[in-house]
Amino acid sequence: MAHTADTDFKTRLQSWLPKLVLSPSLAMVLVFVYGFILFSVYLSFTDSRLLPSYGWVGLENYSKLWRLSHWEISLTNMGIFAALYITICTVLGLSLAIFLDQKIRAEGLIRTIYLYPMALSFIVTGTAWKWFLDPGIGLENVLQTWGWTSFEFDWIKDRDFAIYTVVLAAVWQTSGFVMAMFLAGLRGIDNEILKAAQMDGASNWNLYRRIIIPQLRPAFLSAFVILSHLAIKTFDLVIALTGGGPGRATELPATFMYSYTFTRNQMGIGAASATIMLMTIAAIMIPYLYAELREKK
Amino acid sequence: MSVASQDTAIRTGRVTRTLIYLVLLLFALFYMLPLYVMVVNSVKPLNEITGGGMMNLPQAFTLEPWAKAWSSAQIGVDPTGLQPYFWNSIKMVVPAVAISTVLGALNGYVLTKWRFKGDTILFGLMLFACFIPFQIVLIPMARMLGLIGLAGTTWGLVLVHVVYGIGFTTLYFRNYYAVFPTELVRAAQIDGAGFFQIFWRILLPSSGPIAVVSIIWQFTNIWNDFLFGASFAGADSQPMTVALNNLVQSSTGVKEYNVHFAGAILAALPTLLVYIVAGRYFVRGLMAGSVKG
Numbered sequence: 001m002a003h004t005a006d007t008d009f010k011t012r013l014q015s016w017l018p019k020l021v022l023s024p025s026l027a028m029v030l031v032f033v034y035g036f037i038l039f040s041v042y043l044s045f046t047d048s049r050l051l052p053s054y055g056w057v058g059l060e061n062y063s064k065l066w067r068l069s070h071w072e073i074s075l076t077n078m079g080i081f082a083a084l085y086i087t088i089c090t091v092l093g094l095s096l097a098i099f100l101d102q103k104i105r106a107e108g109l110i111r112t113i114y115l116y117p118m119a120l121s122f123i124v125t126g127t128a129w130k131w132f133l134d135p136g137i138g139l140e141n142v143l144q145t146w147g148w149t150s151f152e153f154d155w156i157k158d159r160d161f162a163i164y165t166v167v168l169a170a171v172w173q174t175s176g177f178v179m180a181m182f183l184a185g186l187r188g189i190d191n192e193i194l195k196a197a198q199m200d201g202a203s204n205w206n207l208y209r210r211i212i213i214p215q216l217r218p219a220f221l222s223a224f225v226i227l228s229h230l231a232i233k234t235f236d237l238v239i240a241l242t243g244g245g246p247g248r249a250t251e252l253p254a255t256f257m258y259s260y261t262f263t264r265n266q267m268g269i270g271a272a273s274a275t276i277m278l279m280t281i282a283a284i285m286i287p288y289l290y291a292e293l294r295e296k297k
Numbered sequence: 298m299s300v301a302s303q304d305t306a307i308r309t310g311r312v313t314r315t316l317i318y319l320v321l322l323l324f325a326l327f328y329m330l331p332l333y334v335m336v337v338n339s340v341k342p343l344n345e346i347t348g349g350g351m352m353n354l355p356q357a358f359t360l361e362p363w364a365k366a367w368s369s370a371q372i373g374v375d376p377t378g379l380q381p382y383f384w385n386s387i388k389m390v391v392p393a394v395a396i397s398t399v400l401g402a403l404n405g406y407v408l409t410k411w412r413f414k415g416d417t418i419l420f421g422l423m424l425f426a427c428f429i430p431f432q433i434v435l436i437p438m439a440r441m442l443g444l445i446g447l448a449g450t451t452w453g454l455v456l457v458h459v460v461y462g463i464g465f466t467t468l469y470f471r472n473y474y475a476v477f478p479t480e481l482v483r484a485a486q487i488d489g490a491g492f493f494q495i496f497w498r499i500l501l502p503s504s505g506p507i508a509v510v511s512i513i514w515q516f517t518n519i520w521n522d523f524l525f526g527a528s529f530a531g532a533d534s535q536p537m538t539v540a541l542n543n544l545v546q547s548s549t550g551v552k553e554y555n556v557h558f559a560g561a562i563l564a565a566l567p568t569l570l571v572y573i574v575a576g577r578y579f580v581r582g583l584m585a586g587s588v589k590g
Contacts, residue, residue: 017492018411021403025463026419032460033426036437043436052436096324099317102309112576113325116332119572120565121521123538127545127561128331131338131554137346145349176328180580194307204307233430236523240542257432262528267436274432285428293421 037278044271052267061272071273073248074256077163081252082231084167089227090220092171093178098208100179101186111183114176122173126240129169130156159249162242166234166250169241174230178223185219186212225288232281253277339363339559346554362555366563370556371547372540373532379560381533382540386520386567389451389536393458394515400459401466401511402504406496408467409474410482420471427464434461435528442529449531457529458519465518466511473507473582474500506582513579517568537564 044062047055065071096114100107117125132138135154143151155161189212197207235254242250244259253273261270309317338346339362341355350356368378404423408416438457439448447453477500485495526536541564545557 014492018407019413021492022407022419025400025404025423025467028460028463029423029426032434032438032441033429034422036434036441037429039437040433052440096321099321102307102314102317104317104321110321110325112573113328115576116569116572117328119517119568119576121523121538121541121568123521123523123542124561124565125331127541127557128335130545131557132331132334132351137349137351137554139351141349142352172328172331198308204309207307229428236538239523240545243546254430254432258435261436270432271436274430274435277430278433281428281430282425285425289421289424293417293424 040271041275044268044275046268048267048271050265050267057268061268065269065272065276068269070248070251071253071256074251074253077250078232078252080163081167081170081234082228084164085170085231086224086227088167088171089175089178090223092175093223094182094213094216096175096179097182097186100183111180114179116176117173118177120173122236123240125169125173126237129165129172130241133165133168156242157246159246162246162249166238166241170231170234170237173237174227178227181223181226182216182219185216189215221288225284228284229281232277335558335562335565338555339366339562341555343551343553343555362553362559363563365553366544366556366560370544370553370560371549372543379537379540379544379563382535382537383563385451385530385534386537389454389458389534390516390519393455393462393519394512396455397459397462397466397515398508398511400463401468402470402501402508403496404463404467405470405472405474406500408471409477410479410495410500411492420467423464423467425464426461427468431461431524435524439529449529449534451534453529454525454534454536457525458515458522461525462515462518465514469507469511469514470504473504477503506578509575509578510582513571513575516571520568 043052045056045058047053047057047060100110104110133153133156135141135152135157140151140153143153156165193211194207197211202210233254234252235258238244238250238252238255244251244255254277257270257273257277260266260273334351337354338351340358340360341350342357342359342361345353345356366379368380369376370378372379372382408420442448442453442456447456481499482495485499490498520536521538522536523538523542526539527542530536530539541560544560
């Protein structure tokens with residue numbers, strides 16, 4: 001009897017073991033991700049300032065938020081930044097991938113050089129570009145010393161142009177990675193179709209336009225999803241490169257949220273802005289993940 | 298993955314090829330530029346930089362800026378250099394990478410070889426967690442760390458990085474184990490092997506490539522993190538990225554650009570080394586995991 005009870009327990013344990021092993025991770029994700037999301041969303045409807053407080057104020061934080069010029073600037077900047085960052089990274093990544101796919105000598109070395117910025121922290125990238133673009137010691141000063149005395153390049157100090165320096169540094173950091181994604185896509189294309197089209201007299205331009213680029217659809221989609229979610233999360237780069245300035249010229253939603261929550265003690269408004277960031281990312285990521293996971297079944 | 302190594306069938310003329318090489322070279326210079334700026338300016342005296350010589354090679358070579366960045370530069374209130382923060386980062390990264398990788402391996406094993414109803418939805422929930430803007434969890438996380446007594450500690454940061462890293466590690470191991478023959482697992486089960494025995498003896502021995510991917514990914518992400526470090530670290534647990542930012546943004550005294558550049562390289566060195574030494578294993582491991590889908 002004891003023996004069977006023992007094996008019984010063992011088999012039952014064995015059948016529960018997989019779920020038991022998964023449960024700590026699952027519990028962490030449920031509490032620290034989804035529980036916290038609910039908590040933050042809840043805070044966005046309360047009068048929290050320095051500390052969380054639970055006085056319900058309805059949509060007041062949201063209506064305040066949309067009246068703030070600071071938030072409006074952050075959103076406009078995000079629009080400019082995301083549009084340019086995603087477009088330039090995609091065009092540049094695809095072009096470099098196509099060029100690199102022409103049986104290039106030293107391809108491995110070139111790939112390594114294009115990709116290494118991805119290994120760096122945005123704080124390092126920001127520091128390097130900050131001083132290189134600084135008119136006092138960087139490019140402007142160097143070219144003036146070399147004799148081009150009328151040369152001016154002070155975008156990083158110019159309210160109207162500073163956001164483009166953020167684009168430049170961000171493109172520098174991630175375009176190589178996008179290149180690698182497209183290169184992997186190009187290497188997966190069946191050469192037989194290309195050879196057949198070549199026999200029919202198709203030009204290289206037409207081969208790319210009609211056959212190759214349409215086949216890169218999945219790579220375009222992943223690049224778009226990854227780049228847009230990186231754009232919305234951009235925070236460290238701005239902190240290191242411009243600190244959100246000059247003035248508020250390079251504030252983004254992520255820096256807005258941080259300063260309203262932790263330095264201006266407007267936690268309710270900070271939580272509202274974080275909620276809007278989350279909803280934007282969810283609108284992009286959820287359909288993508290849904291399609292990806294369904295395909296794999 | 299035989300297709301992956303195939304070259305294109307496109308043929309190009311001599312002029313086109315020259316142009317292509319030219320463009321590729323130009324962009325290689327663009328990508329190298331910041332690294333060049335950091336390296337040459339980290340080994341020259343300050344007056345060579347402020348005098349308009351940022352692009353020049355050093356005239357008077359010196360390692361002084363490196364020594365200063367490492368052990369005596371003013372970070373925050375103390376002239377400690379980046380050294381203590383470097384060790385803070387190491388103390389945070391090593392356990393966080395180890396724990397998240399082990400959990401990811403176990404999760405991937407369960408989600409592919411012990412499938413149950415609803416497992417894909419659970420995985421989807423874990424995966425989405427990787428992509429949330431972390432601003433949405435900052436406030437409750439700060440409260441929670443205070444509540445469990447880990448506020449401002451290295452272990453608090455380890456917990457944060459494990460929680461928001463297991464989505465990725467689970468993804469990697471799940472994709473990798475998905476193409477591992479399930480028949481081997483079933484056969485071992487029939488022979489009486491248990492859950493952990495199968496994992497230990499059958500899956501783990503062939504998990505090298507994907508473990509490398511997971512470790513490199515986590516190491517890079519956690520080492521380079523700034524948001525969590527800036528939000529949750531205390532005075533004696535601040536990671537390297539936060540310290541570097543404090544060094545560079547410090548508004549007191551003369552701006553020592555050469556020290557800033559040396560500090561930036563110090564902060565970049567670990568991940569750069571990992572990329573150069575193990576980068577190709579990363580790509581290879583990813584390929585092995587993505588054969589299917």
